[in-house]
Amino acid sequence: xxxxxxxxxxxxxxxxxxxxxxxxxxxxxxxxxxxxxxxxxxxxxxxxxxxxxxxxxxxxxxxxxxxxxxxxxxxxxxxxxxxxxxxxxxxxxxxxxxxxxxxxxxxxxxxxxxxxxxxxxxxxxxxxxxxxxxxxxxxxxxxxxxxxxxxxxxxxxxxxxxxxxxxxxxxxxxxxxxxxxxxxxxxxxxxxxxxxxxxxxxxxxxxxxxxxxxxxxxxxxxxxxxxxxxxxxxxxxxxxxxxxxxxxxxxxxxxxxxxxxxxxxxxxxxxxxxxxxxxxxxxxxxxxxxxxxxxxxxxxxxxxxxxxxxxxxxxxxxxxxxxxxxxxxxxxxxxxxxxxxxxxxxxxxxxxxxxxxxxxxxxxxxxxxxxxxxxxxxxxxxxxxxxxxx
Ligand SMILES: [Zn+2]
Ligand SMILES: [Zn+2]
Numbered sequence: 001x002x003x004x005x006x007x008x009x010x011x012x013x014x015x016x017x018x019x020x021x022x023x024x025x026x027x028x029x030x031x032x033x034x035x036x037x038x039x040x041x042x043x044x045x046x047x048x049x050x051x052x053x054x055x056x057x058x059x060x061x062x063x064x065x066x067x068x069x070x071x072x073x074x075x076x077x078x079x080x081x082x083x084x085x086x087x088x089x090x091x092x093x094x095x096x097x098x099x100x101x102x103x104x105x106x107x108x109x110x111x112x113x114x115x116x117x118x119x120x121x122x123x124x125x126x127x128x129x130x131x132x133x134x135x136x137x138x139x140x141x142x143x144x145x146x147x148x149x150x151x152x153x154x155x156x157x158x159x160x161x162x163x164x165x166x167x168x169x170x171x172x173x174x175x176x177x178x179x180x181x182x183x184x185x186x187x188x189x190x191x192x193x194x195x196x197x198x199x200x201x202x203x204x205x206x207x208x209x210x211x212x213x214x215x216x217x218x219x220x221x222x223x224x225x226x227x228x229x230x231x232x233x234x235x236x237x238x239x240x241x242x243x244x245x246x247x248x249x250x251x252x253x254x255x256x257x258x259x260x261x262x263x264x265x266x267x268x269x270x271x272x273x274x275x276x277x278x279x280x281x282x283x284x285x286x287x288x289x290x291x292x293x294x295x296x297x298x299x300x301x302x303x304x305x306x307x308x309x310x311x312x313x314x315x316x317x318x319x320x321x322x323x324x325x326x327x328x329x330x331x332x333x334x335x336x337x338x339x340x341x342x343x344x345x346x347x348x349x350x351x352x353x354x355x356x357x358x359x360x361x362x363x364x365x366x367x368x369x370x371x372x373x374x375x376x377x378x379x380x381x382x383x384x385x386x387x388x389x390x
Contacts, residue, residue, distance in 0.1 A: 003374045006113060007295075010366040013109040014359055021362065022355045024048060025101035029350045032086030035128025038065040041084035041097075042125055045104055049123055052108045061141040063134065067125035068143070069107065072114035076148040076379045078369050079122040079324075080106050081317065083129045083152070093346035094130065095155035095333065098358045102153055102331075105362030110369040117373045122147070126316070133277045135316035139323060148379050149288060149372060150326045152317060153361035155349060156340060159303040160330040161293035162284035166213060166241040167248045168314035170275045173199070173259055174222075177268040179232035189230025193223050195259075195266035196234040202258035203238075213312055214251055215241040234268075241314055244281055279314040283389060285325040287382040288368070292329050295367035299360050301332070313340075325386040329364075333357035 001009065014021070028041045042065040046056045054069035082103035083096040107123035114121050124143065128134035135143075144150060154163065175196055180189030203216055210216070218238030224231030240255055242248040256272065263270035289305060296303045307330070317328040333356075334348035348354050372379050 001116060003370060006116065006370050006374065007367045009112050010109040010370060011363045013112060014105050014362050014366065017105060017108065018359060020048070021101045021105045021358060024104070025097045025355065025358055026350055028084055028097040028100055029092045032091035034088060035085040035130055035132045035134065036063065036065060038084045038127050041100060042067055042127070045082060045084065045100055045125060048104050049107065053111065054107070054123065061138045061143050063127055063137065065125070065127040066134065066138060066143070069123040070120055071107070071111050072118065072120035074118060074120060076119045076372060076376060077122060077146060078110070078119065078372055079124050079144070079147045079150045080365055081150055081152040081320070082123060082125050084125070085128050085130055087130055087341060090341060090343060091346050092349045093341050093343065095345065095349040095354065096129065098155045098333065098349055098354055098361070099152060101358045102361035102365065105358070106365035106369065109362065109366040113370045113373040119373050121369060129316055133279060133316040133319070136277060136279065136319045139319045144320050144323050147324045149382060150320050150324045151288065151292070151365055151368065153329045153331050153365060155333045155354065155357050156330045157332055157334055157336045157338060158307070158330050159296060159301045159332045160307050161289040161296070161303055161327065162286065162306050163282060163328045163330050164307045164312055165282035165315045165318050165328065166215065166243060166312050167245050167281040167318070168239060168241040168279040169248065169252065170277060171238040171240065171255065171272060172275065173238065173270070173272045174233065174235045175263065175266070175268040175270055177230065177232050177266065180230045182228045182230050186230060190267045191230050192234040192268045193231035195262045195268040196220055196223065196236055198262035198265055199259045202261055203255060206254060206258060210251060211242065211247060213243045214247065215239070215312070216255060241312070279316055280318040280322045282315060282318040282328055283321040283326065285327055285382050285385055287378065287385050288325060288327045289329070291371050291378065292327055292364055292368050295371070296360065296364040298367070299363055301360060325382040331357040331361040
């Protein structure tokens with residue numbers, strides 16, 4: 001079968017599974033599970049893959065809800081990544097139920113390409129994308145070694161082949177002062193809350209003079225016990241994001257200087273800790289992105305090559321993209337004004353448009369697998385591009 005006929009077959013395969021894939025995705029939507037607790041979702045997804053001829057390893061990398069499904073053997077080894085964690089209170093307001101459905105749909109349809117040309121297709125289940133960066137842990141534990149390509153599609157307001165995502169690290173800060181009567185003996189106190197407030201002021205000033213896409217944002221998690229006591233303790237969490245890792249290191253130090261200055265001014269003692277979760281910036285492989293775009297356009301969608309939203313978050317797919325030629329594409333399932341992580345978006349991820357997005361994402365992914373498996377020289381080109389950009 002030639003490449004175009006094979007693409008028509010994988011598309012037909014996904015259409016034939018429309019009902020199963022939509023049911024799987026809606027089931028995950030109606031039982032939202034938080035990161036590392038996606039027990040039902042992981043069970044349903046692995047069961048579906050197993051029933052369709054994939055060999056399954058459950059609980060990989062020491063993470064009970066991570067998994068690897070594999071069909072075929074040897075090279076090229078093409079991976080499609082699934083996410084399936086939900087958000088507290090909001091449920092599937094990031095649409096990971098659709099990511100899961102499109103990943104297993106694309107994986108199962110790609111079997112046709114593997115049967116004809118060889119190589120292997122993997123569906124890798126990656127838990128806890130939100131907050132915990134599951135893929136960061138999995139990357140450290142070797143889950144993405146020996147892959148030639150890694151791909152996934154995230155739902156959103158735009159069809160795009162390459163998303164921008166920022167490097168990101170989380171900071172935990174505490175100030176230790178001294179309690180005293182706020183009115184009768186204020187001179188005896190050291191005000192830990194003022195130290196925190198001055199830190200915010202210093203960061204707000206710093207923000208005027210940082211690079212365009214950099215972000216610094218934070219909250220206060222402890223601001224004292226009572227208004228008539230000088231606060232002896234304050235605490236906060238901050239996130240620092242930048243376009244690249246080199247600038248992240250520089251900006252992190254400048255942010256810390258804001259806290260050091262506030263500690264000196266107030267006399268409070270500063271303690272801080274950068275958490276281990278470091279989201280790397282997303283390195284989009286344009287060789288892959290262009291293929292994906294052509295395939296998505298063949299389904300009648302108008303796809304931007306790069307992110308039109310100018311809305312920059314961070315994703316743990318960034319860490320994968322630093323190891324393997326990758327794409328993190330976007331499929332439109334909601335109007336432009338509906339933001340991710342909102343109740344409206346949670347509704348969209350169970351809507352007709354959501355299911356259509358799932359199916360189109362699965363089709364475009366599977367067609368891209370056909371391109372890669374049938375033309376190994378494209379895999380070599382993607383790897384060359386990756387080598388040049390690293
Ligand atoms: Zn999210
Ligand atoms: Zn997400």
